Amino acid sequence: MFKLLNKILNINSVSLHSSIKIYGIVKLPHQSRHLSTSGTMFKSAVFSLQDASKDQVQEFLNSFDTVLTDCDGVLWIDNNAIPGAADAMNHFRKLGKKIFYVTNNSTKIRSEFAAKATQLGFIANQDEILSTAFLVAHYLKGIGFTKKVYLLGSNGIGEELKAVGIRHIGVGPDPVKPDFKNMQPSELDPEVGAVVVGFDEHVSYPKFMKAASYLASEECLFIATNTDERFPKGGSIVVPGTGTLVRAVETCSERKALVLGKPHSYVRKYLESCGLNPARTLMIGDRCNTDIELGVRCGFQTLLVLSGVTSNKDLEKLRNEKTPPLPDVVLPKLGDLLPLLLS
Ligand SMILES: [Mg+2]
Structure with a gap:
């Protein structure tokens, strides 16, 4: 080049x-x-x-x-394909090029990404999807992790963890109670050995408290999918990205997360294992x-x-x-x- x-x-x-x-x-x-x-x-x-x-x-x-x-902002925005993107990608494939869809979006499992891509006119199969939800599961499985994950994230990560036999808790609403500051240690699960932060539309103060409390143990792993600041959106409304949540947990836990998504090195490591030139x-x-x-x-x-x-x-x-x-x-x-x- x-x-x-x-x-x-x-x-x-x-x-x-x-x-x-x-x-x-x-x-x-x-x-x-x-x-x-x-x-x-x-x-x-x-x-x-x-x-x-x-x-x-x-x-x-x-x-x-x-x-x-990348997917969002390159191939599509929300559920709308960007004009001509599918023709270009499908042309690459027709030319015999190997394709990987590399996305920091952690809200879907790979089969859902592939289904979305197909619906929007892209030829895609599950093995070509390199999402952060998949990377989290791939990483934890790779290091032989056997404990439970506290997941401040969505079910996309949860399903990918489940697919490799890793248990998780935390997905879904955890609303603020009037006496939220009186959270008891008994509300923490002693089997948790990692906190994973991805995109979580149900983010709440109790979730931050739990994540930081688990991370008070140095043995507890701290993993994040990505640190994107915002979602690609037009108009005057800003939609905060996963980086917002990662920074919040890093702040209250006084620790730095291992980030697996772009542009961090785990993506490179994974791709190198696929033999890319x-x-x-x-x-x-x-x-x-x-x-x-x-x-x-x-x-x-x-x-x-x-x-x-x-x-x-x-x-x-x-x-x-x-x-x-x-x-x-x-x-x-x-x-x-x-x-x-x-x-
Ligand atoms: Mg993008």
């Missing part, structure tokens, strides 16, 4: 300090000259694929064998600080789409401030890719 972008952009790269730290001084076809750096990875400037020729787009498509894609892997996402960060950390090529959280304005700000992680290429939406092959 770096070679491809060099070719496309006529990059004049200057190595700084080491062979892997690069500044690219770039002349973009329709944009102003700027610099970018990523610190430890090869990194070029952000290039709009819309400025590429048909042959260059074809070359881009030939440059990867595996496609990892990072240099021939494309990560598609709508958030620089999760999707693109994951791609940069893993040495994948990265495509940012502006149909979700990161806006064009956000991207410009990151570019102007030269703030990594920056994507290799950008498109307004994934559905804009295929028409470029016909132009």
Whole structure:
């Protein structure tokens, strides 16, 4: 990809300090000259694929064998497919590329994700879904965890835990009582050996009290699905993401969670166990600080789409401030890719 972008952009790269730290001084076809750096990875400037020729787009498509894609904000928003996204993903598959749907959403089990994707026009099967609910179960099973999980999260995680034989408690409402501060130790389950925090629409003060109380024992594991700040939503209403709950539990427990979702290293570890070739892997996402960060950390090529959280304005700000992680290429939406092959 770096070679491809060099070719496309006529990059004049200057190595700084080491062979892997690069500044690219770039002349973009329709944009102003700027610099970018990523610190430890090869990194070029952000290039709009819309400025590429048909042959260059074809070359881009030939440059990867595996496609990892985020879901919310890239493929769909809520229950509405983003126009053209399914055609693009299904085209990747038709070209023989391996597909993984990599999502920080912890509210569904993999079969539900696959069913949703299929309903919205994407070809998908359960084994291609890499959700944080699945990662939690995979991680705990992998370390031989046999105790019970206190789950400040949804049934999606609960079902994935159940599928690997791990018991859990805590899902559902735990309303505040008038004397909530008088919670008794007897209300805690002595079999709990891990607190898992994911998205929980029933979050409450008693849940925070229980999570922090379990975590008072150093032996109790503290795991979080992801730290996304917000859900991708239009309009004036902000929908707080799982990071809101993780930070709250970290604060009251005075501990740091092991985060398994993007951009943290467990995703990379899992993907490496699938035998991916990072240099021939494309990560598609709508958030620089999760999707693109994951791609940069893993040495994948990265495509940012502006149909979700990161806006064009956000991207410009990151570019102007030269703030990594920056994507290799950008498109307004994934559905804009295929028409470029016909132009
Ligand atoms: Mg997203």
